[in-house]
Structure formats: structure tokens, C-alpha cells
Amino acid sequence: MATLNLVQAITLTLQQAMQADERVILLGEDVGLNGGVFRVTDGLQAQFGEHRVVDTPLAESGIIGTAIGLAINGMRPIPEIQFEGFLGPAYDQIVNHAARYRNRTRGAIPVPVTIRVPVGGGIHAPELHSDSPETIYAHSPGIKVVYPTTPSDAKGLLTAAIRDPDPVIFFEPKKVYRSFREEVSEDDYEIEIGKAKVVNEGSDLTIVTWGASLFECLGAMDNAPDDVDIELIDLRTIFPMDIDTIAESVEKTGRCIVVHEAPLTGGMGAEVSARIQERCFLHLEAPVQRVTGFDTIMPFYKLENEYLVDAKRIGSAIAETLAY
Amino acid sequence: MPKTTAYQAIIEHISILDENANFDSQLGDGVMTDEQALHLYEHMCTCRELDEVAFKLQRSGRMGTYPQNKGQEAAAVGVALALQKGKDWIVPSYRENAALFMHGLPMHYIFMYWMGDERGSQMPEGVNVTPLSVPIGTHMLHATGIAWAEKLRKSDGVAATFFGDGATSEGDFHEAMNFASTLKVGVVFIGQNNGWAISVPRSKQMNSETLCQKALAYGMPTVRVDGNDIYAVHYAAKDAVARARAGEGPTFIECVTYRLGDHTTADDARRYRDEQEVEAWRNRDPILRVRKYLTAKGSWDDARDEALKAKAKKIVAEVVDAAINVAPPETTDFFDDMYESLPEDLRRQRETMRTSSLGQDPSQVGLNAQAASVEGR
Numbered sequence: 107m108a109t110l111n112l113v114q115a116i117t118l119t120l121q122q123a124m125q126a127d128e129r130v131i132l133l134g135e136d137v138g139l140n141g142g143v144f145r146v147t148d149g150l151q152a153q154f155g156e157h158r159v160v161d162t163p164l165a166e167s168g169i170i171g172t173a174i175g176l177a178i179n180g181m182r183p184i185p186e187i188q189f190e191g192f193l194g195p196a197y198d199q200i201v202n203h204a205a206r207y208r209n210r211t212r213g214a215i216p217v218p219v220t221i222r223v224p225v226g227g228g229i230h231a232p233e234l235h236s237d238s239p240e241t242i243y244a245h246s247p248g249i250k251v252v253y254p255t256t257p258s259d260a261k262g263l264l265t266a267a268i269r270d271p272d273p274v275i276f277f278e279p280k281k282v283y284r285s286f287r288e289e290v291s292e293d294d295y296e297i298e299i300g301k302a303k304v305v306n307e308g309s310d311l312t313i314v315t316w317g318a319s320l321f322e323c324l325g326a327m328d329n330a331p332d333d334v335d336i337e338l339i340d341l342r343t344i345f346p347m348d349i350d351t352i353a354e355s356v357e358k359t360g361r362c363i364v365v366h367e368a369p370l371t372g373g374m375g376a377e378v379s380a381r382i383q384e385r386c387f388l389h390l391e392a393p394v395q396r397v398t399g400f401d402t403i404m405p406f407y408k409l410e411n412e413y414l415v416d417a418k419r420i421g422s423a424i425a426e427t428l429a430y
Numbered sequence: 431m432p433k434t435t436a437y438q439a440i441i442e443h444i445s446i447l448d449e450n451a452n453f454d455s456q457l458g459d460g461v462m463t464d465e466q467a468l469h470l471y472e473h474m475c476t477c478r479e480l481d482e483v484a485f486k487l488q489r490s491g492r493m494g495t496y497p498q499n500k501g502q503e504a505a506a507v508g509v510a511l512a513l514q515k516g517k518d519w520i521v522p523s524y525r526e527n528a529a530l531f532m533h534g535l536p537m538h539y540i541f542m543y544w545m546g547d548e549r550g551s552q553m554p555e556g557v558n559v560t561p562l563s564v565p566i567g568t569h570m571l572h573a574t575g576i577a578w579a580e581k582l583r584k585s586d587g588v589a590a591t592f593f594g595d596g597a598t599s600e601g602d603f604h605e606a607m608n609f610a611s612t613l614k615v616g617v618v619f620i621g622q623n624n625g626w627a628i629s630v631p632r633s634k635q636m637n638s639e640t641l642c643q644k645a646l647a648y649g650m651p652t653v654r655v656d657g658n659d660i661y662a663v664h665y666a667a668k669d670a671v672a673r674a675r676a677g678e679g680p681t682f683i684e685c686v687t688y689r690l691g692d693h694t695t696a697d698d699a700r701r702y703r704d705e706q707e708v709e710a711w712r713n714r715d716p717i718l719r720v721r722k723y724l725t726a727k728g729s730w731d732d733a734r735d736e737a738l739k740a741k742a743k744k745i746v747a748e749v750v751d752a753a754i755n756v757a758p759p760e761t762t763d764f765f766d767d768m769y770e771s772l773p774e775d776l777r778r779q780r781e782t783m784r785t786s787s788l789g790q791d792p793s794q795v796g797l798n799a800q801a802a803s804v805e806g807r
Contacts, residue, residue, distance in 0.1 A: 131582065157582060163612055168571060168605030175575015175589075178560065179519070181582065183575075195601075198568055211561055212552040213767040248768060271770040300773055346773030 110290045113283045115257035116146050116222075119264045120184065122294065124154050127182060130268060133160040134169055134186030134222075143188055144224055144283055166192050170199040170221065174207070177217045182268060190225045190277070191234030197242075204273040205248030220267045221275045225253070226318050226367050227414050228281035230407040237404050238317070238368035243275050244345040244377075250299055251344040253277040255320045258290045259342060262297030270299060277344075281318040302348035304355070308337035311427060312355040313420070314378055315365040316341040323365055325417030330424055344374055352378060353385040360391035361427045365415055370398045392430035395423045441642045443654045446661035449714040451722035453661075461665045464729050466511060470660050471720045471730075472738055474503040477528040478717060479742040480537065481691070483750060484544065488695040492754065496544045498691030501658070503528045504716030505622050505685040508663025509590055512671040519558040521573035521591040523566075525622060525689065529592070535559050537745075541753035549759065558587075566627075567593055567600030570619065574606045577615040577674070588674040590618040590667075596627025598641050604648075607682065611648040616674030618667065619645070619682040622657060628693045629702040645682035657685025658716040688714070 110118065124130045132147055138161035141148030151159035162169050166187055173183040187193055193200070200221065207217045227236035244251045252267055252274055254260040260278070267274040305320070306327070313336060315323050320340055327336050337355050341348065356362045362382055364375035375396040382394050397415050405413050446458035462470075481500050487493035499506070506529035513520065513533060520526075520533050527540050534557040543550030543562060551561035560576075563569035573591035580587040597603055598621060610617045621641040625632050638644060645652035651673070655662040663685055670681035688711035692699045699708075724730035765772065765780040772780065 160613075163605070163608050165605040165608070167568075167602050168574075168609050171568065171571025171602060171605065172575035172578060172609050175521075175572035175577070176579045176582075177575070178572060179576040179579035181579045198565070198602075199571065202565055203568065203572070208769070209764070209767045210548055210551055211767075212548050212763070214551070214553045215560065216770065250769075346775050349775060 107289045108292055109287045110257050111284050111287045112257045112260055112278065113144060113146055115261045115290045116264060116278065117148060117150070118290070118292070119261045120147065120150060121153065123184075123265065123268045124150065124158060126294075129180065129182040130184060131158045131160065131176070131181060132184050132186065133162050133173060135162065135164055135188050137161060137186050142186060144280065146222070146278075147186070166194075166196040167199050170196040170204065170219075173219045173221075174199060174204050174217055177219045178207070178215055182218055182220075184220045184222060184268065186222045188224070189231075189235045190223050190237050190239055193223060193239060200243070200249065200273070200275065201246045205246050208272065209248055216271050217273050218271050219273045220264070220270070221273070223275060223277050224280040224283070225277040226279045226281055227404060227410050228318055230410070233406055236407075236410060238366065238399065240277055240344045241368055241372060241374050244347075244374060248273070250274045250346065251277070252299055252342070253279070253316045253344050254342055255279060255282060255317055255340055257288050259297060259303065259340070261290055262295050263299065263342065265294070266296040266299050269296065274299070277317070279317040282321075285321070297342070300343045300346040300348055302351040303340045303342055304337065304351065305340050306336065306338040308335040308359065310335045310359055311361040311363065311424060312337045312339060312352070312359045313363050313365060314339045314341055314352055316344065317367060319365045319367055319415050322415055322417045323420055326420035326424060329417060329421050334424070334428065336424070347374075347377070347381070349381045349385065352382065356382050356386045357389045360389050361430075363395045363397060363420070363423045363427055365397045365420055367399050367414060369401045370396060371401050373398055392427045395427050397423045439646050441640055441646075441652060441654055444662045444665055445656040445659055446665060447659045447719055447723055448656070449658070449719055451719050451726060453723060457665065458661045461661050461668070462511065464724070464727070467660065467720065467724065468729060470507045470511060471717070471724060473507055473528060473532065474717050474720070475738055476742040476745055477503055477531070479739075479746045480527070480749065483746050484541065485691070485695060487541075487750070493541065493545050495694050495696045497524050497694040498689070499525045499527050501690030501711065501715065502526070502622055502624060502687045504660045505620060505657045505663050505687055506592070507532060508660045509592075509618070509620055509667040511664055512667035513588065513590055516556050516558065517587050518671070519560070519573070519576050519587065519589040521560045521569055521576065521589055522562055523569065523593045523597070524562040524564065525594070526592045530559050533557065533559055537749045538752035538756075541749060542756060545753060547756070547759060548763070549756070567597030568602045569593075570597075570606035571602055571609070573617050574610040574613070574615060577610065577617045577680075578613055581613070581615050581677070586616070586675045586677070588616045588618060588671050590620060590671075592620045592622060594627060595621065595623040595625065595632055595641060596630065596635055597621075598644055599635055604644070607645065607648045607650060607680070610680040611650045614677070614679040616677070617680040618670040618674060619680060621682065621684045622687055623684055624687050624689045626689065626693070626699075626703070628697060641684040642682060650680055650682050652682040652684070654684040654686065657687030658714050658719070660716065660720060687716075690715070
């Protein structure tokens with residue numbers, strides 16, 4: 107066991123994956139000598155060489171498009187897109203090519219690529235460095251969308267993603283990158299993609315969340331009255347979504363709040379909410395509530411904390427839902 | 431300080447067998463054997479027949495939209511002849527059927543594809559061909575990645591990718607060229623400059639005199655050839671493939687050609703093209719000049735040509751049969767290859783696609799009771 111933050115856990119995972127499988131290569135902007143802008147790939151070029159940790163030209167579509175070609179021809183590429191705000195130019199390659207290849211060739215040409223993307227706000231970054239676009243990719247059949255929060259989950263899920271025979275977009279909440287450390291096993295282990303985690307068991311109310319918002323939920327739970335027993339679920343994978351774990355919880359508690367950073371309209375909170383009313387209608391004691399980002403442009407950092415969900419807003423939702 | 435020249439370049443143009451069947455033996459001798467030329471001629475004729483039959487199938491409602499390849503066969507076969515089946519890759523657009531067949535793709539797969547069946551892209555084992563790419567200019571990046579994988583494995587396979595003049599306006603074209611050249615991987619870029627991107631002529635597409643100039647920007651060797659001349663295309667392709675195989679990086683070949691048909695069966699080129707222009711290009715047909723040349727050499731005659739036409743008709747009739755008589759796809763096929771193993775939620779959608787409202791648990795919302803009452807009425 108080692109005590110690692112999220113960055114270190116991901117670095118360790120990449121290192122172990124590259125040691126175990128020669129087909130694994132890293133590519134992206136500044137991932138080589140510089141170790142990536144968040145230092146996630148720090149030291150890996152020195153260890154594995156320039157041909158396996160590759161500083162590419164500055165072109166996101168080119169990074170994903172060539173990664174698709176690498177995957178078609180037997181490699182296991184792990185491209186990094188520097189910030190989620192720069193996914194735009196690569197959207198076509200991800201959604202129209204990577205996601206569709208297996209299906210449109212009826213299984214003949216799979217595209218095993220793992221796209222790593224730092225995501226979300228809260229680090230006082232410049233514009234287009236703080237968005238939460240997970241829903242866009244969850245709504246694009248053919249790709250899996252993984253969004254871990256903790257270092258140990260990230261290690262198990264990234265290992266699973268790299269070994270997955272299908273394309274995975276792996277979102278890394280940058281606010282959590284260095285916010286805390288935990289024990290992470292150095293052994294080889296996978297966490298199944300598509301399985302949520304019950305972080306805290308409870309009987310009065312279910313909170314479903316993912317990413318950095320998890321810590322705001324924990325804060326709200328600390329502030330809640332002692333006799334309120336809250337079940338907290340970290341979704342961990344956005345698609346395929348683990349609706350069974352959510353439904354099982356809501357059938358028990360009868361109340362649910364979904365918390366995420368991304369905007370409200372059409373966000374994954376809407377999908378969770380719809381699934382709950384389909385599966386748990388007769389168990390519901392209150393409407394499913396959403397505490398999310400707003401349908402606005404993510405503000406520059408002077409106002410980013412006004413946008414981001416916080417323990418106070420979640421606390422209000424808890425009180426409203428319990429009082430309904 | 432006096433001004434100096436920072437960069438200078440020359441773009442060569444290659445023509446060996448011209449439209450009047452004049453052959454430049456200085457350049458052309460040894461490019462390919464007469465036997466190879468005959469083979470390419472026969473294959474081009476068969477593909478032309480396939481193209482005409484596809485058009486008729488579309489017009490009679492038995493095939494969806496189809497883009498005729500007519501007029502551009504030389505670029506396809508001239509390149510494919512330089513490639514090794516089962517080792518090299520072809521990453522196509524959709525106007526080079528003849529190359530894909532030479533590289534191992536069964537002919538009826540193309541018909542299945544345009545008849546709306548994904549199994550037309552279910553490449554058989556060992557056929558190194560990616561599916562047709564309908565979005566313009568985004569697939570060349572895959573060729574760069576495929577060639578990159580060859581380099582990483584220290585193998586010498588080559589990726590050849592086809593696209594049109596319009597595709598060179600797309601950003602991904604430039605990224606594919608820049609990545610290939612910077613990474614020094616073995617891609618052969620084949621720009622089929624047929625002068626038209628649907629209705630937009632080259633003059634409105636770009637202010638570049640040639641497509642080759644774009645390769646110069648990436649420090650990539652480039653050559654312009656008569657794209658209706660199998661000898662010129664093959665001359666350039668052989669050279670490019672040899673360079674790629676030797677680890678010397680990518681090459682860009684501009685094939686100057688013309689599509690004799692409409693963009694697709696949904697298009698009417700008379701709306702934007704002058705009939706005189708089309709007529710002039712009919713005289714430059716890549717097939718006609720090879721027949722003239724081989725006939726003049728005594729390697730071909732009218733009787734053999736009649737026999738070839740009959741053989742082509744028979745082959746294509748069999749292709750049509752194979753495509754039309756393929757077993758219908760299972761209604762759930764479009765679920766099954768979404769992922770290697772189907773996620774639980776998708777499995778539920780698949781199982782209930784015709785019987786239930788998606789995701790509903792009937793016991794929760796009384797759907798069973800509703801269904802019963804409907805039946806009872």
C-alpha cells in the first residue's frame with residue numbers, strides 16, 4: 107500500500123500498464139518531457155522512451171484520430187486531451203469514428219482507446235478549463251464514460267479502461283487531483299466499469315453524485331442533523347450507468363437528490379431522475395431533486411464558486427426533500 | 431542585408447500513357463509488365479460494369495444512394511498494384527472500389543454497404559481495409575495512426591489513404607499530413623483531384639494551383655500525376671510505397687482525374703457542369719487509352735474485348751446475386767456490436783425493444799394491468 111493523491115495514483119496506473127503491455131503508448135500535448143500540464147505523465151518518458159510517451163503536434167483531432175488508427179492496428183493508445191474545454195476539435199473523431207467503429211463493422215474492427223481528460227472547475231483556471239461535458243459523451247452510443255473521484259477508484263477503473271476492448275473516455279476531476287491522499291494498493295486490480303459505489307449507507311435519503319461534488323455532498327452530510335441517515339452513492343461510471351444500485355437505494359430511502367457540476371438541462375441528473383421514476387415510482391416519498399451547475403457559461407474564476415455546487419445548496423435540498 | 435530565398439520547391443508532373451495512347455518509354459518502361467497492365471485493364475472494365483449496374487439498381491429501387499466511381503479507376507488500381515495484400519492497409523473514402531477489391535474485399539460487400547447493411551463493412555479476417563468513409567476528410571488520420579503502429583512494432587507495412595480535392599480543405603487532412611510527416615510514418619496520401627466537390631469547383635475550393643502545394647507545407651515529398659494513366663499513377667505509387675517501407679516517411683500523390691458520373695445517384699451534375707467539359711474528359715477515360723495502347727502493341731484485340739465484357743457481366747451478375755440474396759440481418763443486430771459485451775441496460779433495451787416501454791418495471795406502474803384491460807376489451 108502507498109498513500110497517493112489522484113495524480114500519483116493515475117501515474118502509477120499508467121506506469122504499471124506500460125510495463126505490463128508493450129502495446130500501451132501515451133500521446134498528447136506536453137505529455138513527454140514536461141510530464142503533462144498536471145504532471146500526470148511525469149517521469150514516464152524517461153522510463154519508457156520517446157516512442158512510447160509521445161509529444162504530438164498541437165491538434166486534438168489529430169491526437170484522437172491517430173490514436174484510432176493505432177488502436178485499429180493493434181496498439182492500446184492512451185491519448186491525453188489537456189483540458190475538457192479542448193475536446194471540441196476531437197468531438198468528431200470520438201463520436202463519429204471511435205464510438206462507431208465496432209458497430210459499423212459488426213465487430214470486425216474494435217477501437218480500444220482510453221482518452222484521458224482532466225475535467226471540472228474549482229482550480230481558478232482560465233476560461234474553457236473548467237467545464238463538465240460528460241453528458242455529451244454519455245449520449246453518444248459506443249463509448250464508455252468513466253468519471254472516478256478517489257485515487258484508489260481511479261487506479262482500478264483506469265486499469266479496467268485500458269484493458270477494455272472498447273473506447274473509454276476517462277474524466278479526471280482536476281479539483282481532486284491533489285486535494286487528498288489515501289491508501290492505494292500497488293497490486294494489480296480492476297474496478298468494473300459501470301458499477302457505482304455506496305460511499306455511505308443510510309436509510310432516509312439517497313444522494314447520487316460523481317467527481318469533485320462528492321466532497322461537497324460529504325460536507326452537507328456533516329452539517330445535516332444527527333438523526334438524518336443519508337446514503338451517498340458515487341456513480342463512478344456515467345455510461346453505462348449503474349441504475350440497479352441507485353434503484354435499490356431509492357427503494358429503501360424513498361427520497362433522492364442528484365448532484366453534479368454540469369448544467370441542469372439535459373444533464374445526467376435528468377437521466378438519473380427519469381430512471382428513478384420509471385423504476386421506483388411507488389417507493390418515492392418526494393420528488394427527485396437536482397443540485398447542479400446552472401444553464402450558463404461556466405464563469406471565469408472570480409465567480410466560479412457561485413456556479414459550482416456546494417455543501418450549502420446541497421444542505422437546502424436535503425432539508426426540502428426530507429420535509430416534503 | 432540582401433533578401434535571400436528562404437524556401438523554394440518544384441512540383442513534378444508525371445504522364446506516361448496519354449489520352450491518345452502515346453507512351454513515354456523513357457519514363458514508362460519497366461513500370462509494370464504487360465501482363466500486369468492487362469490485369470489492371472480487365473479489372474477496371476469489371477469495376478466499370480459494376481458501377482453501371484449499381485446505378486441501375488439504384489434507379490430501380492434495389493439500392494440506396496450510390497456514388498459512381500466511373501472515370502477514376504486508374505488512380506485506384508495504379509495504387510493498389512503497389513501494395514501487398516494482407517500486409518499493407520487501404521483507408522478509403524468511397525470512390526476507389528477497384529483498389530479495395532484488389533486488396534481482398536469481396537465485391538458484393540460494397541453492394542451490401544450501399545444497400546444499407548453494415549455487414550458490407552464487416553471486413554473478413556486478413557483484409558486490411560477500413561470501411562468506406564462517408565464524412566469527408568476525417569479518415570486520413572486513421573491511416574497515419576495505422577502506419578504509426580507499424581513503425582512502433584518495427585514492421586514495414588504501409589497505409590494508403592484515398593480522398594478527394596474537397597477533403598484537402600478539411601482540418602483533419604492537414605493534421606493527418608502534419609502528424610505523418612512529423613512522426614515520419616509510412617503513409618501514402620492519394621488525393622484524387624477530380625475537380626469537383628459535389629457542385630463546387632476546385633477554383634472555389636482553394637486558391638492553390640495544385641493539391642501538392644499543401645504537402646510542401648508539411649515538408650512532405652509530393653508529385654502530381656495524370657490520374658487517368660495507370661502507368662503514371664503506378665510509377666508514383668511504387669516510389670511512395672518503397673519510401674514508406676524503407677522508413678523514409680509519407681508521400682503525397684495528386685492524381686488529376688475526373689468523375690464522369692454524378693457525385694452520387696442523388697445528384698444531377700448537369701446543374702453545375704458544362705457538358706463540353708464532361709465530353710472532353712470522356713476522351714481521357716483511363717480505360718480507353720489502355721485498350722488502344724495494348725491493342726496497338728498486339729496484346730489485345732476486339733474479340734478478347736468482347737469476351738472480357740461478357741465475363742465482366744457474369745461476374746457482376748454474381749455479385750448482385752450475392753448481395754441481394756444475403757440473409758436478412760437479425761432485427762437486434764444493431765445492439766450486438768455496440769460493445770464487446772452488452773451492458774446490462776442495453777441488454778434490457780434489446781430484449782424489450784418490441785414489447786415494453788423502455789426501462790419500465792411493469793409491476794411498478796401497472797403496465798400489466800393496462801395491457802390486460804386492453805386485451806379484455
